[in-house]
Amino acid sequence: MINQTELNSRAALCRQLARREPNSKIYWLAEAENWLRLSRRLTQLERTGGEDPLEQFLALMDRFER
Secondary structure, three states: OOOOHHHHHHHHHHHHHHHHHHHHHHHHHHHHHHHHHHHHHHHHHHHHHHOOOOHHHHHHHHHHHH
């Protein structure tokens, strides 16, 4: 599973690309926001001890296949 540091690093890279590629700035800033949103979601899951909804779904599917 991807960790908090990697998510934040990807967001930082996207912000750098936004500065270096002014023609694609909007795209890179949107990508940075997506990575930050995932980072916040991961933090929330870690704090609450919750499980990712996708992981819950996959576990449920695995249970029904048996």
